[in-house]
């Protein structure tokens with residue numbers, strides 16, 4: 219079974235995000251970029267399926283400018299067999315990503331597609347669900363465990379207040395939650411080997427997809443600065459402040 223993993227290049231989660239002076243967007247100048255953490259988990263899961271003899275090939279795909287090849291090489295250093303970049307000037311909105319991925323799914327016919335549940339930069343949590351709708355495939359979102367057997371994927375999902383396990387007929391779409399696995403680190407020899415693994419570049423036109431803009435970003439703002447706290451001398455003083463200043467009691 220072939221597994222297709224869709225990975226996004228995002229600002230590294232350790233970076234303190236700055237907003238541009240004109241509030242048009244996050245400032246990405248000279249900022250460290252990385253694999254979206256949920257996508258890293260998706261790559262790890264696919265590699266584990268291959269190591270377990272369930273998957274025969276792991277293909278990674280990313281949509282965006284040439285820079286996304288860096289994250290595709292990282293995914294190949296972690297163990298993916300080959301990569302596809304779909305070349306666009308910017309990172310497109312979820313519906314466009316899903317339409318492009320649907321075409322890749324049509325061409326590659328993977329038994330399983332694994333995506334992150336969410337991009338940590340745009341927090342959409344939409345692409346996997348849209349891809350499932352466009353391809354007519356069953357979806358198991360927010361997976362904290364995945365088991366493939368007898369032509370089905372058993373997906374344990376993190377839902378409010380507990381876990382829910384569903385069985386999906388393959389081919390299917392899965393999106394990863396944080397507790398699915400702990401991704402490995404790439405070893406230096408594997409980073410070197412990944413440079414020679416195949417990386418195909420396609421355009422949206424090659425896939426017959428016209429990118430359309432449905433969403434306009436109006437403004438980006440940093441969270442309001444928290445006011446400095448104060449220390450109070452006694453419980454009575456605290457209760458007084460909660461009652462008379464904060465008015466929460």
Ligand code: AMP
Pocket residue numbers: 224225226227254256257260279280281282309310312315332333334335336337338340341342343344345346
């Ligand atoms: P989102 O719907 O933007 O929160 O993203 C959910 C998941 O969709 C990500 O974790 C990726 O697996 C996939 N995805 C989103 N944007 C891209 C992109 N530009 N290239 C490849 N995969 C993407």
